[in-house]
């Protein structure tokens with residue numbers, strides 16, 4: 001390693017998400033974060049518009065979270081989960097079963113969203129194998145979807161934004177259905193349903209499951225689609241006898257205005273993935289939930305067990321963070337709060353639709369999206385946001401915010417006006 005100061009060590013030796021080594025894009029060094037404020041090393045403070053990628057729903061340095069974790073730390077920070085169990089996992093499991101759709105009765109813990117998706121896909125494959133239908137190996141996925149960066153998760157993510165051509169020989173070919181065009185709040189048009197049904201008809205005997213993000217397509221396009229499409233997808237899965245996997249990793253825990261986005265269509269998946277805000281952004285934890293039927297069918301097949309077992313499975317600190325975060329959420333008047341954020345985002349961002357550079361403005365729950373006509377200059381726009389005292393990290397043509405739920409009306413007003421000003425000038 002070269003003898004460097006902090007900045008050059010970062011620049012020359014550390015990878016960041018989707019980054020190049022030796023890139024001249026700025027990275028800002030954070031010294032601390034409390035509530036909705038991120039403090040930079042140089043003393044500047046930024047209002048957080050990202051919740052650290054959907055996670056930090058209660059903001060940072062939360063006293064209740066901190067003390068729960070400190071108490072658990074004194075008992076144990078980790079213990080292997082093979083042959084051993086512990087109270088944080090048991091309590092969290094009971095809670096998750098209580099708050100998720102009724103048919104979801106079993107929980108598999110892992111350490112990141114991508115792995116939770118891998119686990120969901122493997123559950124579906126082992127389920128069909130146990131049922132003597134091992135030819136059901138393919139997955140149907142939606143274009144513009146995003147399910148993670150590991151190979152199988154990548155294979156069910158959008159082929160173009162997921163850069164499938166680079167990994168061509170290593171990526172499993174799945175079946176891709178057009179992104180639903182019908183907007184959230186509207187009826188679902190026939191074309192959307194037809195393209196999904198056609199895929200199910202064409203691949204009826206070889207499909208293990210349909211996997212999709214309910215209502216909100218996140219990193220693949222920040223798009224909110226019709227609840228009727230989700231309902232129809234559930235009905236079609238039942239009709240054609242394939243499993244439905246819902247990826248609630250971004251949408252879970254209130255972000256879309258419902259505790260889980262599948263509630264917008266009043267449906268239950270056969271398998272559900274959660275992650276991101278599960279621990280309130282404190283620690284890395286994800287989970288894959290499924291029904292007794294899927295679980296016991298897997299048990300009945302070869303080799304009689306589900307074939308996955310992460311080293312840090314059900315980490316006690318992470319489980320404690322998750323249980324505490326969920327209790328904080330469900331013990332608050334979160335529906336009211338999200339509704340207020342939604343109203344303020346809707347009225348505050350509305351003006352952006354008058355700018356020539358803007359193609360579309362959409363808001364759902366505590367998510368505000370401004371879709372530009374052209375790809376934004378990341379370097380310039382990030383600097384402009386930091387200079388305006390906010391943390392907003394756009395990608396491609398999308399400038400969007402999803403603040404911590406604890407943000408006050410005044411803080412949100414500052415965040416929105418900074419976003420409007422930067423977009424106007426960009």
Ligand SMILES: *Cc1c(COP(=O)(O)O)cnc(C)c1O
Pocket residue numbers: 112113114115117146147148149213218219247248249250275276
């Ligand atoms: C972020 C995300 C993932 C991947 O989670 P990681 O923790 O980054 O592996 C999967 N699906 C959805 C919908 C996500 O938003």
